[in-house]
Amino acid sequence: SPNKQGSYLIEVFTDSEPTPVSVKIDFKDKDFLRTLLETTPSEPNGKNGYFVSNVIVKLIAETNTSETPTTYYKLDEGDYKVFIDPIVINDGIHTLKYYSKTKSLTEEEKSVTLKVDTKPPDITLNIKDLTYTYENTLSIKGELSESGDVYINGIKLNMLSPLSFEGIYALKDGQNFFHLVAIDVAGNRNEKLLTVVLDTTTPVLTVDSPKSNFEKFSNSVLVKGNVYPSNCFVLVNGKMIEVDANGNFDYKLIPSSNNNMLPVNLKAIYPLTDKSVEQKFIVFFEKDNTIKLQVGSKTISVFGETKTLDVEPFIDRTSGRTLVPVRFISEALGFEVSYNAKTKTVLLQKNNFKIELIVGSKFAIVNSVRKNLDVAPVIKDARTFVPLRFISEVMGYKVEWNAETKTITISP
Structure with a gap:
């Protein structure tokens, strides 16, 4: 039984036939077929048998026959495929099964488990990276996205569960720094630097x-x-x-x-x-629903708010009526005001209610009905003035006159 394959010369003789008889015999190994698996990285580069980078797998078939082998593989629960290009193994725990085959030989199925984790654990905290507090004691609570260990300022915390943790710390006035490190079972690290400011300011x-x-x-x-x-x-x-x-x-x-x-x-x-x-x-x-103004004064109170008129109200000497600037008073009462310079017509409108006045004319048109005026609208200081009592009462408001103070009050 030669240890190596090759050609051997065997000589045989006996005591009675001392002349050797020679024979040349060729020995070869038993026909075999095997598949070698190579990974890049060649060994797990993390902890607990994990790769912390994607793994590239090559399958290499060997045989001592002259036949060309074909290699088959399947990943996890997939179907068998012919191996052509290197296989990239992504995150997760995967089972890779494979074998090779020739016309005369079929290899027994082989299986390997590959653990890949390329991502550091996510950390969810109950505080922000920069936190202000007026409490002398701080609780840092959090959860990991996967099982692991947590260290704060170099001290390992006792986990409340495989994913949750809590640390309680005394604070000093001003800035307090906490270096938090989370390491998963594969050895991936995630780090956070927390700044907590103890601020006892009371507003x-x-x-x-x-x-x-x-x-x-x-x-x-x-x-x-x-x-x-x-x-x-x-x-x-x-x-x-x-x-x-x-x-x-x-x-x-x-x-x-x-x-x-x-x-x-x-x-x-x-x-x-x-x-x-x-x-x-x-x-x-x-609630003040009144408009108050005074003859000879540009100050007017509109619903409790003091405002200033461009021109002051005045009393017409002939009729004794008080005339006011039409635009300001009408708009304060919610009316839209327009003026036709060609016809010298003033149009006051609120919803479907219309009032038309003509400068110099002693009548007005109120919703198509003609009404007489004691005094005609006039233009003074480039402003159109109208009789206050008529215009206010037509609009549905009451007018009170205080002769002593020459004050007019318009109210609903």
Whole structure:
């Protein structure tokens, strides 16, 4: 039984026949067929038998016959395929089965398990990378996307479950740094640097208006004051209002209801820590539906808000009637105003209600009905003036005249 294949010369003789008899014999190995598996990387390059990069597999068939072998493989639950090009194995735990075949020989199926994990574990935390807090103690909680170990500032945490962890830490004033490392079973690492700022600032809210409970307001409630720090959020009845760079705020609260008693709740929130402070008031609120103006004055109050006229109302000496600038008064009462310079006609319109007046004419057309005027509209200081009482009452408003103060009040 020669150890190696080849040609051997055998000589045979006996005591009675001492002359050797020679014979040449050729020995060869038993016919074989085998498949070699090569991987790149050649060995698992992670922990626990894992590859941490994609694996390239080559299958090499060998035989001592003159036949050409064909190699077959299947990955996991797939069908057998003829091996031609290298196989790329992606993430996961995969079973690769393979064998080779010639016309006369068929190799027994072989199997190999390949564990591939190229991705570091994802980390979900209960805090942001930069977190502000006013609490002296911090709980860092989180979850991993896959099983692994977690280290914070080099100290391994006891896992609450294969995926969840928690660490509790005392904080010092100012910045606190935490280096978090998560390592999965394959050895992939994910790192985060957390900065936690201990900030014990409490917002200071100074309210100038309302000054006290049961203060009276008309049409709108003035909410005015200052907040420190200036980057605080200020909410009035749950609505965020504008704060300038110095922390000042000036807001008009217009109630949606007609209730006489109105709550005014102010809240300042320091956004870095969510610390907040509140002040609450109850004020009297009365809706002003009037327009007030004075003969000889350009100041006018429209529903409680003071405005300035271009020209002042005046009293016509002949008729004793008060004339007012038509555009301002009409628009304040919700009418659209247009003027035809060619015909000197003023058209006032609100929905289907129309009023037509002609400069210099003592009649008006109200919804196609002719109405007489005590005094004709006039142009003065490049503005068209109309008799106040007629125009207001036709529009459905009451007009009161105070002779002492020469004040006119228009109300529904």
